[in-house]
Amino acid sequence: MNEMKVETTRRKLLQGAGMAAGGVVAALAAPAFVRSAFASGDTINIGWVNARSGPLSAFAEADEYVLSLVNAALTGGVEIGGKTYAVNFVLKDTQSDPVTGSKVAKELISSDMVDIVMTSSTPETINPVADASEAGGVPCISTVAPWEAVYFGRGAKPGAPSPFKWTYHFSFGASDFAAVYADQWSKIETNKKVGVLLPNDADGNAIRAIMIPALEKAGFTVTDAGPYENGLTDFSAQISTFLDAGVEIVNSFPFPPDFPVFWRQAAQRGLAQRVKIMQVAKAGLFEPELEVLGELGNGIAAGAYWHRAFPFVSPVTGKTCSELADGFEEATGKPWSQQVGAQMALFDATIGALKASGNPKDKAAVAAALASLKVETATGIVDFTAGPVPNCAATGLVGTQWMMKEGGKFPFTLEVTSNVLVPDVPITAPLQPFELG
Known part of the structure; x- marks a missing residue:
């Protein structure tokens, strides 16, 4: 029913x-x-x-x-x-x-x-x-x-x-992600090398066609790991591609159940330890998803369509x-x-x-x-x-970051770190580099 x-x-x-x-x-x-x-x-x-x-x-x-x-x-x-x-x-x-x-x-x-x-x-x-x-x-x-x-x-x-x-x-829009990310990522010093993880679906294809050229125009070097099918259980090839490219920023748009699989494998193979910014969309939008990741979720950046x-x-x-x-x-x-x-x-x-x-x-x-x-x-x-x-x-989009908060009502809080597209939304915290362990 x-x-x-x-x-x-x-x-x-x-x-x-x-x-x-x-x-x-x-x-x-x-x-x-x-x-x-x-x-x-x-x-x-x-x-x-x-x-x-x-x-x-x-x-x-x-x-x-x-x-x-x-x-x-x-x-x-x-x-x-x-x-x-x-x-x-x-x-x-x-x-x-x-x-x-x-x-x-x-x-x-x-x-x-x-x-x-x-x-x-x-x-x-x-x-x-x-x-x-x-x-x-x-x-x-x-x-x-x-x-x-x-x-x-x-x-x-x-x-x-x-x-x-x-x-x-x-x-x-897909172009809004590029604008928010270019602003958000500029707040931390990186080598401006970005690895993108985009599935072969309507979201991934739209983002691939629009966001990647916009990020390149903004001065980022983008490595696309290539389309993959939702439900993938082994991201070894994509992780190797990012490691070989020396990326310090990873940007992903996976089906929600797929991100924890990718990110845990990235930690096992040393990619998460090298990354300074882990940016998510579609997955990682809700606090319970971060609780499941624990320490691996602390410092993950995201776009927010409402806050x-x-x-x-x-x-x-x-x-x-x-x-x-x-x-x-x-x-x-x-x-x-x-x-x-x-x-x-x-x-x-x-x-x-x-x-x-x-x-x-x-x-x-x-x-x-x-x-x-x-x-x-x-x-x-x-x-x-x-x-x-x-x-x-x-409609608007802001840059945000999930941070673990001791003594809070819930383990993670979502801070606003970029308001370039919606200036009326206040910044609640500066973006912090992702650091594992």
Whole structure:
């Protein structure tokens, strides 16, 4: 079972149902007096697709908490075009499988009759869901994947008109990584030799095509270890390539389960002892991943698409980023996650588009509202009128570093070390060189 319908209600999400086997999310039945307040046809059905089980399930850890906040904020419905609508969420789990993602998205469209689809976090989740929505003529909004991997990765061509009518994506870009990294890496003295570990997938291919030339233009010598398949268990060849090249910076974009395998092997073969900067993306984004690595995680640098220090407010909930982070920790007992703000931003943009449409039951009107949407979210301003290409809006990215912290609530803390792309986000600590043992 991977579907639950959730209607707005005054009650909070049931505790303990959680993200258990199959990634099932707790459901709430609205009391009769709430249901009777809305006439038939006055309910907006929103499909929400995420990888709630499987190797990408860490990206769904904040889903239950965020949905509880949205539920509370939308109690009594949402007013659009002078009419009040109830909101019903239909959740689907991709099981971290693109084929399943396409299947459940089609179910949302054909069986659940949703008015709009939301999805997020990696092209493996977003692209098949967006393709199904495009084919089904249903508006879709997504976030948390390089926009190039979603736009060009689904068949759009540079300089050509957009082939997409129904699907919209807001996120950082592959070129943003290069800008953040060039700034972040300049804070430590190195030989400027960079080894990149990029898989043969939509993320890796987009990063390879865009980030490597940008880093070379910024004065770095880049050694690409070559495309590899996700799930690789022996990184000896890649490690040897980096050792032979004498790299002092390693930059990786692996599938989350693959990074610990690579990094432990790098320590066994002496690469981790030579590296001054270990930069990760896609993997190493969440504190529990660093806890598993222990000392090997101390000093790992990362890019952050959301941080508790972001100076933005969620219009749906009225909460600041620090309030969202604190609330997550209080509700779950777990360290705050980048996904708290990212998933809240997805709701902020979705509700903003529905309100702007004037009629949330008119799919063409909702798609038109997405195309002209400009709204503040928990991750900053989302402006689809500004590009960088049609159907896409750019959001910010900051440089960060994981540091072990004695006496803290959790073993690792994520410090902001570069704000070149989002100057309003404060620097919380200087970047430290990676040192093992």
